[in-house]
Amino acid sequence: MTQQLLINSNNQNQYLADCQQCFGLCCVALPYAKSADFAFDKDSGSPCKNLQADYRCGIHQKLRSSGLRGCTVYECFGAGQKVSQMTYNGKSWRDNPELAKEMFDLLPIMQQLHEMLYYLTESLSLQDAKPIYAEVQKAIVETERLTNLNTLTLLELHVPTHRAFVNDLLLQTSELVRAKVKIGTHNSKHSKNIRGRDCIGAKLKGANLKGSNLRGVLFIAADLRQADMRKADLIGADLRDADLSGANLIGSIFLTQAQVNSANGNSETQLPSALTIPDHWLD
Incomplete structure (x- = not known):
C-alpha cells in the first residue's frame, strides 16, 4: 500500500480540481464580498446563483466577463472531489442537508492539505531536490494519512502545525534548486x-x-x-x-x-x- 502511494504521489495532476467529481462545494462553502473579483456578495453556505442543479457553473465560460474573475483563480487542489467522493462516499449536501455544514467546514481544511501534497509532489519531480526525496516521500504519506482521517478528527486538526513541518521541506527544496543559479x-x-x-x-x-x-x-x-x-x-x-x-x-x-x-x-x-x-x- 505504501509503495503504491509513493508511486502515485509523483503524479501532481491528482492534486488538481476535477469539478465533474465534486458537488460544487467551492460554489457553496466559500464566502466572498462584492469587489473587483466578484460581482456580488455571497455568504458561506449559500449556493452561488449560477450553480446549476447538476452542480455545474452556468456561466463557466463567461466568468471573467461576468465580473467573477475571482472564481477563475481559485484552486482546491483536488480537495473538492476528495470530500465529495471519498470522505462522504458520494453523498451530496443537497440530498443530505444534515451533512452540509460539516462538508462546507471540511473543504478548506482538505484544501490546505491537498495544496501541501501538490507542492510536495512537485518537489519529487525536481532533480536538485533528490537529497531530500526520502523525507518528502514520508511527508506525502503522512499528509495523505491526515486527509483520510474521520471527519470529526479532521475538523479538529491543527493544520498550521503540519504546514510548518511541510514548509520546512519546501524551503529545503527551494534552497537546493536555487543554490546552483x-x-x-x-x-x-x-x-x-x-x-x-x-x-x-x-x-x-x-x-x-x-x-x-x-x-x-x-x-x-x-x-x-x-x-x-x-x-x-x-x-x-x-x-x-x-x-x-x-x-x-x-x-x-x-x-x-x-x-x-x-x-x-x-x-x-x-x-x-x-x-x-x-x-x-x-x-
Whole structure:
C-alpha cells in the first residue's frame, strides 16, 4: 500500500480540481464580498446563483466577463472531489442537508492539505531536490494519512502545525534548486531574496530575478515584462494583474495555474511545462 502511494504521489495532476467529481462545494462553502473579483456578495453556505442543479457553473465560460474573475483563480487542489467522493462516499449536501455544514467546514481544511501534497509532489519531480526525496516521500504519506482521517478528527486538526513541518521541506527544496543559479550582473539592484516584500505596482520590466526567493511577494499590478524569473521560488506570490508579457518563468518552482490565471501576459510569456497560457492572455 505504501509503495503504491509513493508511486502515485509523483503524479501532481491528482492534486488538481476535477469539478465533474465534486458537488460544487467551492460554489457553496466559500464566502466572498462584492469587489473587483466578484460581482456580488455571497455568504458561506449559500449556493452561488449560477450553480446549476447538476452542480455545474452556468456561466463557466463567461466568468471573467461576468465580473467573477475571482472564481477563475481559485484552486482546491483536488480537495473538492476528495470530500465529495471519498470522505462522504458520494453523498451530496443537497440530498443530505444534515451533512452540509460539516462538508462546507471540511473543504478548506482538505484544501490546505491537498495544496501541501501538490507542492510536495512537485518537489519529487525536481532533480536538485533528490537529497531530500526520502523525507518528502514520508511527508506525502503522512499528509495523505491526515486527509483520510474521520471527519470529526479532521475538523479538529491543527493544520498550521503540519504546514510548518511541510514548509520546512519546501524551503529545503527551494534552497537546493536555487543554490546552483548564478545571479547575472544586469539589474543588480534586485535582490536574490525579496521574500514577502511589497512590490505592488513595482516597475520591474526586464528585471533579473533568476533564482530569487519570491515567496509571498506582492506583485499586484507589477510590471514584470521580459523579467527573467527562471528557477525562482514563487510559492504564495500574489500575481494579480501583474504583467508577465515576455517574461521567462521556465524552471520556476511552486508556481500554480491559479497564480498564472490571476496575472496578465501574452504568447511570448514562457511558463513551466505543467502550466498553460490562459485564454484571456490571447484575447
